[in-house]
Amino acid sequence: METKRELKFESPSFSKRLKGMLGVDFYRLFHTPMFYIFLVIAAIIPAMVSAMTTMPDANGNKMEPLYSNVWQIIAASEPLYVVNSIADYANMNMVFIFGGIMVSIFIGHDYKSGYVKQLFTTHAKKQDYMMSKSIVCAFAMVCMCITYLIGGTIGGVLAGYSLEVNVGSLILAILGKMIMSFGWASLYTFLNIIFRKYFGVSIASSFFFGTGILIIGIAAIVENLSLPTSFLNLFLYGSSVNACLVSGIPTLLICAAVSAAWAVIYNVLGTRILSKSDVY
Amino acid sequence: MNAVEIKNLSKNFGAKQAVCGLNMTVPMGAVYGFIGENGSGKSTTEKMICGLIPVSGGSIKLYGKDYTDGAVRARIGVLIEAPGCFPGLSVWDNMMLQAGNLSIPDAEKEVVKVLKLVRMEGAAGNKYKNCSLGMKQRVGIAMALLGDPLLLVLDEPLNGLDADGMRIMREVLTDVVKDGTRSVIVSSHLLGELQKVATHYGIIRHGKMIREMTADELDAGCRTYVALRTGEMNKSKMLLGCRYSRVEEDEAGFLRVYDRTTPEEIVTYLYENGICVTEMRTDKIGLEEYYIDLMKEGK
Numbered sequence: 083m084e085t086k087r088e089l090k091f092e093s094p095s096f097s098k099r100l101k102g103m104l105g106v107d108f109y110r111l112f113h114t115p116m117f118y119i120f121l122v123i124a125a126i127i128p129a130m131v132s133a134m135t136t137m138p139d140a141n142g143n144k145m146e147p148l149y150s151n152v153w154q155i156i157a158a159s160e161p162l163y164v165v166n167s168i169a170d171y172a173n174m175n176m177v178f179i180f181g182g183i184m185v186s187i188f189i190g191h192d193y194k195s196g197y198v199k200q201l202f203t204t205h206a207k208k209q210d211y212m213m214s215k216s217i218v219c220a221f222a223m224v225c226m227c228i229t230y231l232i233g234g235t236i237g238g239v240l241a242g243y244s245l246e247v248n249v250g251s252l253i254l255a256i257l258g259k260m261i262m263s264f265g266w267a268s269l270y271t272f273l274n275i276i277f278r279k280y281f282g283v284s285i286a287s288s289f290f291f292g293t294g295i296l297i298i299g300i301a302a303i304v305e306n307l308s309l310p311t312s313f314l315n316l317f318l319y320g321s322s323v324n325a326c327l328v329s330g331i332p333t334l335l336i337c338a339a340v341s342a343a344w345a346v347i348y349n350v351l352g353t354r355i356l357s358k359s360d361v362y
Numbered sequence: 363m364n365a366v367e368i369k370n371l372s373k374n375f376g377a378k379q380a381v382c383g384l385n386m387t388v389p390m391g392a393v394y395g396f397i398g399e400n401g402s403g404k405s406t407t408e409k410m411i412c413g414l415i416p417v418s419g420g421s422i423k424l425y426g427k428d429y430t431d432g433a434v435r436a437r438i439g440v441l442i443e444a445p446g447c448f449p450g451l452s453v454w455d456n457m458m459l460q461a462g463n464l465s466i467p468d469a470e471k472e473v474v475k476v477l478k479l480v481r482m483e484g485a486a487g488n489k490y491k492n493c494s495l496g497m498k499q500r501v502g503i504a505m506a507l508l509g510d511p512l513l514l515v516l517d518e519p520l521n522g523l524d525a526d527g528m529r530i531m532r533e534v535l536t537d538v539v540k541d542g543t544r545s546v547i548v549s550s551h552l553l554g555e556l557q558k559v560a561t562h563y564g565i566i567r568h569g570k571m572i573r574e575m576t577a578d579e580l581d582a583g584c585r586t587y588v589a590l591r592t593g594e595m596n597k598s599k600m601l602l603g604c605r606y607s608r609v610e611e612d613e614a615g616f617l618r619v620y621d622r623t624t625p626e627e628i629v630t631y632l633y634e635n636g637i638c639v640t641e642m643r644t645d646k647i648g649l650e651e652y653y654i655d656l657m658k659e660g661k
Contacts, residue, residue: 089425089512089543093433094465102465109459113451196446197459200505203412203515204463205436360415 099210103201107218111188117222120184124177124226128155129237131172148172152238153247153327156231157255161333162323171293174259175323177230178266181223182288185270188222189215190281198361208356212275212349216268223263231256251329258325258337265344266292272348275355363426365390365513365545366411371420373406373569380406381569384420388513388562391542393535395560396549397653403569404549405442408517411547412440424513436464439511441519445502449491453482453501456490457508464509476504481530495522503534514538514546520555528555535559557649565656573656584646588625589616591641592632601635602628620647 094102111117131148132155149155156174192198201211239245270288277284324333366388373381381403388394398404409415411422413429422429424438447456457477461469477483480500485493493501499522506514514535520528536559538544550556563580565573575583589612592598599617602609608620619628629639647655 091425091427091431091433091437093431094436098465099432102462106459106462109455109462110448113455191448195448196444197448198446199414199442200440200446200460201463202414203435203438203440203442204460204509205432205465206463207432358416360409361413 094205096210099206100214103206103210103214104217107214108221111218111222114188114191116184116187117225120180120222121225121229124180125229125233127176127180128230128234129240131155132234132237132241132243149238149243151247151327152235152243152245153252154243155234155238156252157259157329158323158326160328161326171323174227174230174234174256177223177226177259178263179289179292180226181219181263181266182270182292183285184222185215185219185267186274186281186285186288188219189271189274189278190284193278194281202361209349209353211356212268212271212352215271216264216345216349219267219271220264223267224260227256227260227263247327251327254329254331254334255325255327258329258334261334261337262325262341265341268345268348268352272352275352363390364388364423365392365425366394366547367423367426368407368411369421371407371410371422372418373403373410373415374418379569381410384566384569384571386564386571387574388545388547388564390425390545391539392562393539393546393548393560395553395556395563395649396547396566397553397556397563397649398549398566399657402566404566405517406569407566408442408515408547408549412438412442412515414442434512436509437512439506439508439514440516441499441502441506442515442517445498445505447490447498447501447505450489452487452489453477453493453497454486456501457486457505460505461508466509472508476507479507479534480504481526496524496527499523500527500530503531507534507538512544514544514548516546516548518550519548520550520552532559553650553653554648560649563649565653567657580649580652581646584648584652585620585622586644586646587651588619588623588628589643589645590619590625590628590639591616592637592639594637597635598632598637601632601637605631616641620651 151159154173158171158173162171192201198211202208269291273287273291274284277287325337326333364387366386368384368386371381371384371386372379384403384407386407396404396408406415410417411424411429413435424431424434427434429435445456447453448459451459454473454477457473458469461473466472473486474483477486480503482497482500482504485497488497490498490501499519503516503519506516519531523531532555535546535548538546539561548556548560557577561577563573563575563577564571590598595611595615595617599609599611602617602619606619606621606623610618610620612618625642625644629642632639
């Protein structure tokens with residue numbers, strides 16, 4: 083036996099751990115065909131919706147266009163609330179549906195491949211995992227917002243919609259939705275941590291939250307009970323749909339505040355669940 | 363200071379107690395053979411050491427620190443069941459991802475080094491899903507070796523390995539512990555292979571450690587048996603079977619008598635029954651027989 087060497091234990095700092103994990107997650111994102119498929123879907127869907135709503139019906143009559151302005155494909159004309167019709171949400175908010183499904187697949191792969199087992203036997207902490215996934219998935223959703231913007235604009239122009247808009251409000255609305263991506267990504271990461279052993283359920287939960295069906299359902303009940311829906315607007319669904327074509331700086335601040343609140347709440351809850359339960 | 367010191371460890375899955383009051387000590391520089399039947403609690407214990415499942419009670423100390431300490435966790439290499447790799451990525455990419463998780467500064471150099479150790483440098487470009495079972499195990503071992511770990515926890519690492527793979531594994535394990543600070547916990551059902559490398563043993567049953575010993579203690583505790591060949595093997599087997607409680611024929615065609623007896627007594631007995639012994643030797647039972655005996659005692 084050789085001479086015993088001196089034992090050195092170095093605790094990696096939070097930033098070093100997170101940097102390492104982010105590097106891995108971004109590498110995986112860029113090397114996953116699924117990411118590019120979702121980018122394409124995010125571009126095609128608004129273009130298709132614009133084109134289809136201007137097509138003639140079976141009798142040859144021209145249908146009533148869904149939009150009157152190109153930018154309504156990106157954001158609603160006025161702020162929406164949870165009690166509005168679900169069809170009014172058919173704008174850039176759809177990215178959050180695609181994003182939810184993408185997050186489910188991304189995290190599902192972690193568990194299916196056994197990668198989490200490999201990860202959590204290192205110095206990696208559960209909070210690093212939650213944070214890294216939220217950041218990377220938020221980035222993916224921001225990318226989808228960009229391809230959605232491109233697809234929606236081209237589709238709207240080809241469909242002959244008006245381009246008239248308050249540019250400042252439009253930019254703020256787009257930024258607001260992009261900022262909310264972080265909140266949404268945190269919510270989806272949290273949902274996928276809860277249902278990590280049931281891939282189908284995690285996809286379904288992401289879909290129901292992403293489309294807003296659950297929240298609008300809750301809102302309907304709350305309204306029937308004559309209770310205020312403002313809490314739901316603010317904390318559950320409202321802020322991303324508040325970002326509309328008449329947005330101002332306050333809208334952006336609300337989006338930032340709600341996104342940060344969602345991120346903190348869901349990251350803390352997700353970390354707790356991961357710490358208290360079996361990883362693999 | 364010991365590499366691993368476990369006291370009164372327990373783990374419950376609902377009403378089922380998988381591990382109960384387990385004590386375990388792995389000294390520094392040891393290759394610790396962790397043995398037990400299927401469902402005895404080996405993998406659960408290993409998963410608790412690795413932080414994959416929370417403990418229900420007791421304590422785990424790794425190099426004197428609590429097992430949840432990030433500093434000590436950074437120095438553990440693990441292969442539990444199968445490596446956690448993305449099937450669509452290459453071996454190299456999977457290795458680099460794990461190096462990233464470990465925040466290894468010179469990752470490429472380190473990955474090349476460990477792939478060479480397990481003779482997988484030529485297959486680094488292969489997609490993980492296209493690797494054979496043995497190759498996947500080698501990748502898992504290479505992954506566990508990343509980042510100069512002080513403690514290796516290997517659960518059934520010999521599964522799917524061919525003769526060359528097993529030899530490499532023995533070399534790697536022997537090399538890992540030679541500086542006297544690093545330790546390995548290795549569980550395997552291939553007890554013959556395990557005996558070639560293990561310096562310490564722990565035998566677990568129904569979630570409890572029933573015996574811990576060094577290789578020397580095992581050797582001293584292993585009783586001898588008499589192996590013999592005669593001109594009439596079938597008749598000899600029948601006759602010996604009538605007189606002794608455990609007589610078995612081994613792969614080399616020898617009859618083994620495990621009971622406490624002497625070669626002279628057996629030769630005389632067979633001679634009186636008209637059988638000449640042509641070859642005879644005495645030998646010690648191996649880990650496998652020792653383990654089987656121990657399990658039978660328990661039953």
